[in-house]
Amino acid sequence: MDFFHVLVVLLESTIRVSVPLVFAALAGLFTERAGVFDIGLEGKMLGAAFAAGAVAAVTQSVWMGLLAAILISILLSLVHGYASITQRGNQIVSGVAINFIVAGSTVILGEAWFRQGGRTPALAEGARFQTINLPGADAVREVPVLGPIYADLLSGHFLLTYLAFAMVPASWWILYRTRFGLRLRAVGENPGAVDTAGISVIWLRYRAVICCGILCGFAGAYLSLAMTAGFVKGMTAGKGYIALAALIFAKWRPKNVMFACLLFGFLDALAIRLQGTPLPLVGQVPVQLMQALPYILTVILLAGFIGKAIPPKAGGVPYVKER
Amino acid sequence: MDNIAIELRGIDKSFGPVHANKDINLKVRKGTIHGIIGENGAGKSTLMSILYGFYQADSGEIFVDGKPASIRDPNTAISVGIGMVHQHFMLVENFTVLENVMLGAEDSQILNKGIAKARQELKRLEKEYALEVNPDALIEELPVGLQQRVEILKALYRRADILILDEPTGVLTPAEADHLFRILGQLKAQGKTIILITHKLREIMAITDEVSVMRRGEMVATRTTRETSVEELAELMVGRRVLLRVEKGEASPGDVKLAVEGLTVKDSRGVTMVDDVSFEVRAGEIVGIAGVAGNGQSELLEAIAGIRRATSGTVLLNGRSVDVTGHRDPAELRARGLAHVPEDRHHVGLVLKFEESENAILGYHNDPRYLKGAFLDIDAIRKDAEEKIAKYDIRPPNARLKTANFSGGNQQKIVLAREMERGPDVLIIGQPTRGVDVGAIEFIHKRIIEMRDQGKAVLLVSVELDEIRSLSDRILVMFAGRVVGERSPEATEGELGLLMAGVEGRKEAAE
Ligand SMILES: Nc1ncnc2c1ncn2[C@@H]1O[C@H](COP(=O)(O)OP(=O)(O)OP(=O)(O)O)[C@@H](O)[C@H]1O
Ligand SMILES: [Mg+2]
Numbered sequence: 003m004d005f006f007h008v009l010v011v012l013l014e015s016t017i018r019v020s021v022p023l024v025f026a027a028l029a030g031l032f033t034e035r036a037g038v039f040d041i042g043l044e045g046k047m048l049g050a051a052f053a054a055g056a057v058a059a060v061t062q063s064v065w066m067g068l069l070a071a072i073l074i075s076i077l078l079s080l081v082h083g084y085a086s087i088t089q090r091g092n093q094i095v096s097g098v099a100i101n102f103i104v105a106g107s108t109v110i111l112g113e114a115w116f117r118q119g120g121r122t123p124a125l126a127e128g129a130r131f132q133t134i135n136l137p138g139a140d141a142v143r144e145v146p147v148l149g150p151i152y153a154d155l156l157s158g159h160f161l162l163t164y165l166a167f168a169m170v171p172a173s174w175w176i177l178y179r180t181r182f183g184l185r186l187r188a189v190g191e192n193p194g195a196v197d198t199a200g201i202s203v204i205w206l207r208y209r210a211v212i213c214c215g216i217l218c219g220f221a222g223a224y225l226s227l228a229m230t231a232g233f234v235k236g237m238t239a240g241k242g243y244i245a246l247a248a249l250i251f252a253k254w255r256p257k258n259v260m261f262a263c264l265l266f267g268f269l270d271a272l273a274i275r276l277q278g279t280p281l282p283l284v285g286q287v288p289v290q291l292m293q294a295l296p297y298i299l300t301v302i303l304l305a306g307f308i309g310k311a312i313p314p315k316a317g318g319v320p321y322v323k324e325r
Numbered sequence: 326m327d328n329i330a331i332e333l334r335g336i337d338k339s340f341g342p343v344h345a346n347k348d349i350n351l352k353v354r355k356g357t358i359h360g361i362i363g364e365n366g367a368g369k370s371t372l373m374s375i376l377y378g379f380y381q382a383d384s385g386e387i388f389v390d391g392k393p394a395s396i397r398d399p400n401t402a403i404s405v406g407i408g409m410v411h412q413h414f415m416l417v418e419n420f421t422v423l424e425n426v427m428l429g430a431e432d433s434q435i436l437n438k439g440i441a442k443a444r445q446e447l448k449r450l451e452k453e454y455a456l457e458v459n460p461d462a463l464i465e466e467l468p469v470g471l472q473q474r475v476e477i478l479k480a481l482y483r484r485a486d487i488l489i490l491d492e493p494t495g496v497l498t499p500a501e502a503d504h505l506f507r508i509l510g511q512l513k514a515q516g517k518t519i520i521l522i523t524h525k526l527r528e529i530m531a532i533t534d535e536v537s538v539m540r541r542g543e544m545v546a547t548r549t550t551r552e553t554s555v556e557e558l559a560e561l562m563v564g565r566r567v568l569l570r571v572e573k574g575e576a577s578p579g580d581v582k583l584a585v586e587g588l589t590v591k592d593s594r595g596v597t598m599v600d601d602v603s604f605e606v607r608a609g610e611i612v613g614i615a616g617v618a619g620n621g622q623s624e625l626l627e628a629i630a631g632i633r634r635a636t637s638g639t640v641l642l643n644g645r646s647v648d649v650t651g652h653r654d655p656a657e658l659r660a661r662g663l664a665h666v667p668e669d670r671h672h673v674g675l676v677l678k679f680e681e682s683e684n685a686i687l688g689y690h691n692d693p694r695y696l697k698g699a700f701l702d703i704d705a706i707r708k709d710a711e712e713k714i715a716k717y718d719i720r721p722p723n724a725r726l727k728t729a730n731f732s733g734g735n736q737q738k739i740v741l742a743r744e745m746e747r748g749p750d751v752l753i754i755g756q757p758t759r760g761v762d763v764g765a766i767e768f769i770h771k772r773i774i775e776m777r778d779q780g781k782a783v784l785l786v787s788v789e790l791d792e793i794r795s796l797s798d799r800i801l802v803m804f805a806g807r808v809v810g811e812r813s814p815e816a817t818e819g820e821l822g823l824l825m826a827g828v829e830g831r832k833e834a835a836e
């Protein structure tokens with residue numbers, strides 16, 4: 003295999019593993035820009051993945067699975083919203099609680115319903131997403147350089163993959179070009195300004211939290227209906243936290259979020275590829291080190307290279323008018 | 326009978342145990358400027374926020390143009406034509422001026438159309454009222470005076486007929502305040518109604534038609550401005566006679582306690598904020614630093630207090646040098662007899678979430694008086710705080726209350742008590758009475774003069790020229806980072822004003 007070919011394969015798997023990160027980080031972008039910190043991305047994604055796997059297995063319909071994923075994720079978001087917006091609770095505690103509850107209950111419910119050690123049954127073809135070949139992919143494969151890029155890198159992904167990358171400009175447009183986006187960004191910076199402008203802070207933040215739920219639903223569904231054929235316990239494996247790191251790394255901006263997710267996805271893909279293959283000079287790199295790399299990178303880069311990441315000013319603080 | 330724009334009947338409001346508004350009645354005539362005055366914590370902001378729908382009254386009725394209005398939230402207030410400029414601005418700092426003005430009044434789901442319209446409307450308002458600001462500037466990059474303009478533009482953009490301004494001049498330079506009053510006059514001429522809250526009685530006398538006085542949650546009087554006087558208003562506010570100008574004897578300066586030589590300070594962008602400043606402060610004298618806000622006074626104060634690094638120069642405290650350019654240690658300076666009342670009490674002087682007694686020892690917590698072995702002696706701390714509360718008449722007299730729940734004037738007293746009761750040799754004070762009512766001003770001024778008479782060296786920075794003139798024994802005027810002149814307190818306001826504007830000083834410096 004020549005170098006070019008290896009690169010195409012590596013980038014192709016980068017895209018594959020980046021998709022849930024992109025969805026989840028964009029989900030976090032919506033709530034955090036509205037001033038609600040959300041450490042529960044992981045839990046929502048996991049809950050959605052389980053719901054998708056379970057419902058798709060029972061109904062044999064991928065679309066029912068996707069719908070279930072989104073609904074469950076919205077439900078969990080609303081729980082987080084109720085705790086942190088209505089009850090003005092601690093947003094970190096609420097997020098962590100959701101992660102724990104979901105991690106435990108998916109296993110219990112999965113075992114109770116399907117008796118496969120916390121898995122959901124393997125999905126048949128109609129019950130999971132299929133890859134899409136872009137028009138003319140096979141015809142151009144033999145064209146040097148551009149051929150493989152089109153046929154192997156860009157073509158042959160799932161519908162949700164294309165959706166994830168389409169969500170990046172869409173999120174940007176919503177945040178920066180619509181009234182909803184203007185208000186959402188404002189409420190994350192100074193809810194007092196929003197309130198005195200005659201807009202309901204609470205309803206606005208709930209809407210942001212629901213957006214987050216929808217996107218996390220896609221992320222979860224991608225895991226159990228596209229990337230694999232069914233739910234496996236703990237299958238998010240920290241992706242929610244990596245998405246959070248990407249969000250900080252990207253300084254809460256949509257385009258940067260995509261690049262941060264692709265970077266972390268690339269590291270992940272590289273780690274998988276290098277597993278067991280000794281590198282020249284350094285020898286075998288422990289896989290744990292590779293897995294820790296996104297976090298290490300975030301810390302190092304935030305510490306000096308990309309400047310300060312300033313979170314939305316009202317982030318994490320419940321809006322209290324009367325002390 | 327004149328038209329009544331706003332009528333409040335029986336407005337009552339409590340925040341937990343605090344009864345902020347007690348059965349308030351108020352009538353504001355259409356097309357007039359109506360002043361509201363009262364001590365810190367009297368409930369002025371609360372009352373106005375109820376009128377604006379920001380808070381909900383526990384009981385009472387609001388009438389707008391004679392019709393009952395149920396104002397449930399700011400949205401309904403805006404729809405009946407009420408606009409408000411809050412005491413603490415309600416702006417999104419990393420948004421542009423245009424975005425802030427539009428927020429909540431965007432008139433379509435997609436921004437583009439609205440932006441063009443807003444831009445046009447802003448331009449019109451700008452012309453009509455001489456309210457220039459760059460619509461594309463970020464709020465955080467604007468000085469406070471311009472930020473306030475944006476707040477006013479917000480209200481006008483929503484076509485407010487009734488405009489509430491809550492202490493608008495507290496943050497303005499005298500020239501900016503004049504400009505604001507011209508705008509208010511113009512709005513009044515157009516038939517708009519204005520409610521103005523301020524602590525400055527001179528402003529009340531100069532611009533309002535009527536004035537209402539609040540005291541401890543109650544509306545105690547309403548007067549026609551022409552028929553009242555500053556003295557009467559001050560007495561109504563505080564409930565006793567107030568000395569508007571403190572009396573003080575001759576100073577008897579002793580040894581030099583604080584000597585500043587060639588001090589230069591640059592900010593983080595490398596702009597020179599303090600430029601080669603030298604002066605001395607002797608025991609038993611008050612040296613006042615006058616100047617329009619932003620001419621380096623703040624940075625000078627911070628550099629002397631050891632909070633900000635100076636680029637060059639020396640400072641001698643009690644004859645011993647202080648390392649102002651290198652390793653600075655405010656705790657050591659305190660131990661050596663320096664006390665500092667910072668300009669910005671919220672950010673530098675207090676931890677608002679702490680209880681009063683904790684703030685009363687902030688920075689002095691290693692004093693053996695407050696320690697029992699390795700632990701804090703809570704009883705001793707509370708007892709100490711209670712003594713200060715009594716001595717400085719801090720209200721409410723509760724050492725365990727969270728500091729955020731004290732009004733501005735009382736918070737200031739907490740800081741003053743902490744720093745003054747140390748018996749320092751040198752006291753440096755920034756804006757001692759910013760946002761503080763007349764009763765408390767009198768008290769604070771008296772204490773500062775007492776400190777001087779006890780032989781302390783006092784360095785005072787204030788943007789209030791009256792304050793500088795009535796307290797100081799010598800006045801230094803700063804302009805653009807330099808001391809452009811020294812005057813005696815007898816100098817006229819006009820003379821000092823020219824120096825502050827940098828007109829006279831340049832000549833003098835050139836000579
Ligand atoms: N949001 C709030 N929650 C609880 N207590 C409050 C709140 N706002 C004001 N208070 C309390 O209500 C009382 C009246 O406060 P208010 O701000 O109306 O006074 P003010 O007359 O505007 O004073 P100042 O001149 O200092 O601005 C004070 O005791 C204050 O501590
Ligand atoms: Mg107030």
